[in-house]
Amino acid sequence: MYFITPLFFWIGVLAVVPYLALVLYGAYGCPEQNLKTKYNAQWALVTGGSSGIGAAIVRKFAGQGLNVVVVALDDATLAQFKETIVAEFPLVKFRFVGCDLSEATGETYLSAVKEATKDIDVQILCNNAGFITTGGYADVTLKREMANYHTNVTSGLTLTHHFANEMLDKKLTGLITYTSSSAGFIPNPMSALYSSSKIFLTTFAASLAAELAESKIDVLVVHPSPINSNFYSNAGKMSTLTSAQKFSSPPSIIADTICRSAGKIVVSDQGPITVVMKIVTTKIMDWNVFTEIMKLGLRFxxxxxxMKVDRPLKKAN
Ligand SMILES: NC(=O)c1ccc[n+]([C@@H]2O[C@H](COP(=O)([O-])OP(=O)(O)OC[C@H]3O[C@@H](n4cnc5c(N)ncnc54)[C@H](OP(=O)(O)O)[C@@H]3O)[C@@H](O)[C@H]2O)c1
Incomplete structure (x- = not known):
């Protein structure tokens, strides 16, 4: 039995040390890169580019001399961002596609995006648009849950399929990114769809990165620590979200992370909150055990x- 303690020690070391080495490499070992030069690219496309993290990515890319296609809901936020960004970067070209990425088939926004990009090569695609729906899954309308799913997941799949094929057919190098979330590391009751949609993106990106590596198309998935954006004002009231927002960083930190990590690492766990969450929920605590604790503890x-909706008893037929 004398070997048990060192065995657990070495399992711990093997699980945590290589992970921390990757985190430190991503945070301190990767200097900022100019993505226009790195990928010999002229154009990038950013979904959810009118606000928060997406707007910061657009601004960062424009500062590097990249032209940018901004895809977001056709609303006042997009109109205002258009005015600001065009004035800020008079020498950069922008195209704006106002569309709804929550469409189930993706046909309408895909044809709008194809039309807007038919004469340019998009070599950097940032699948960033997304939002959170709070409440019990069965209590929220299915329409709302599915709109959330299609925005967070389907839009990224649809646009990736189109632009990956464009890059592969033209033998172009490039970058495809996904804005995932540390929420995906744990079960998230009362926002079940959000965390599931985000862990989908993470797993998908990790697989895609290997498929596209030989073609020199880099894939990057970012897990941000809390970021100060409209994300929180658009979410329903939830104390965990209010607490997270108190520790939030500016959206530019994610744009910087993308420019440092592109082509260097595939999964970027940004910031201390994400890193601590990853260690606790995937390396110290077992997922199955975590799930059981969550199930027993949620009622308190x-x-x-x-948020739980109390329903009057409905008589069975
Ligand atoms: N903020 C955080 O702490 C945090 C942490 C982890 C991950 N994330 C992820 O980061 C991404 C960006 O969020 P953010 O924090 O920057 O929030 P945000 O400021 O609310 O930005 C979300 C962007 O997505 C757009 N969008 C939302 N629904 C859309 C739809 N159906 N069709 C087209 N565009 C749509 C929004 O347009 P409108 O402004 O017009 O609605 C906006 O441009 C999201 O995927 C989010 O899940 C955020």
Whole structure:
């Protein structure tokens, strides 16, 4: 039995040390890169580019001399961002595609994006648009849940399929990114769809990165620590989100992370909150055990108590 303690020690070391080495490499070992030069690219496309993290990515790319296609909801936020960014970067070309990425088939926004990009080569694609729906899954309308799913997941799949084929057919190098979330590391009752949609992106990106590596198309998935953006004002009231927002960083930190990590690492866990969450929830605590604890403990959680819908008994037929 004398070997048990060192065995657990070495399992811990083997799980955590290589992970921390990658995190430190991503945070301190990768200097900023100019993506226009790195990929010999003229154009990038950013979804959810009108606000928060997406707007910061657009600004960063424009500062590097890249022209940018901004895809976001056709609303006042996009109109205002258009005015600001064009004035800020008079020498950069922008194209704006106002569309709804929550469409199930993707046909309408894909044809709008194809039309807007038919005469240019998009070599950097940032699948960033997304939002969170709070409440019990069965209590929120299916329409809302599916719109959330299609925005967070389907739009990224649809645009990736189109632009990856364009790059492969033209033998272009490039970069495809996904804005995932550390929420995907754990079960997230009362926002079940959000965390599931984000872990989908992470797993998908990790597989795609290997498929496209030989063709020199880099894939990057970022897990941001809390970022100060409209994300929180658009989400329903939930104390975990309010607490997260208190520790939030500016959106530019994700744009910087993308420019440092592109082609260097595939999965970028940005910031201390994400890193600590990853270690606790995937390396110290077992997922199955975590799930059981969550199931037993949720009924005592304030958010759950506040959001759960009490239903009058409906008589069975
Ligand atoms: N903020 C955080 O702490 C955090 C942490 C982890 C991951 N993320 C992820 O980061 C990404 C960007 O979020 P953010 O924090 O920058 O929030 P944000 O400021 O609300 O930005 C979201 C962007 O997506 C667009 N969008 C939303 N629904 C859309 C739809 N159906 N069709 C087209 N565009 C749509 C929004 O347009 P409108 O402004 O017009 O609605 C906006 O441009 C999201 O995927 C989010 O899940 C955020």
């Amino acid at each position: 959680n304030g958010d759950y108590k506040a």
